[in-house]
Amino acid sequence: MSELEMQILQIISAAGDSKAKAFQAFQKIQESDYEGARALLKEARDIDLEAHKAQTELIRKELSQDDGEKLPVSLLMVHAQDHYMSSQLVRDLIEKIIDVFESKEVKK
Template identity: 65%
Template sequence: MTELEKEIMGIISSAGESKAKAFEALKKAKSKDFEGARALLKESRELDLEAHKIQTRLITAEMSDDISERPELSLLMVHAQDHYMTSQLARDLIETLIFVFDKEEE
């Protein structure tokens, strides 16, 4: 596995863990454990940040004037972007749902 592939797999791994934490948070909220849900959402955001840092490095490299430094576009890279974007969307929606559920309890 190349260094680039390892970085791309880092995006996939972090995004997948982030999405899993967000769905765990939703389960906590459904059982009215809002404190636990918020803690899991915090973990989810931190994992998304890890994926974002890798993505930013790769995008910056792609903008390099030196063609030899540009990462190769691949199906694996597209797959990683898909995972990252869906994990962000899931977390954002779940955060909103948890906010609504919590307000209903007040």
């Protein structure tokens, strides 16, 4: 496996782990454990940083290449980007859901 493929798989793996933590946070919301949910979202955000670092490294490599030697765009890379973006979206949406549910409980 090439170094490029390893970096791409690192993005996929980190994004998947982050998304799993975000859905665990959603479960905590259903249990009205907002503090636990926020803690899991922080873990998800920290894991996302791993994916972000790998992505940034790939972007840096691409920008440092001559025009004739660009990094190849593969289905695997597109898949990694999709996972990374969806993990961020899930995390952000679940964070907003916490805000909504917490505000409704305060008003009770």
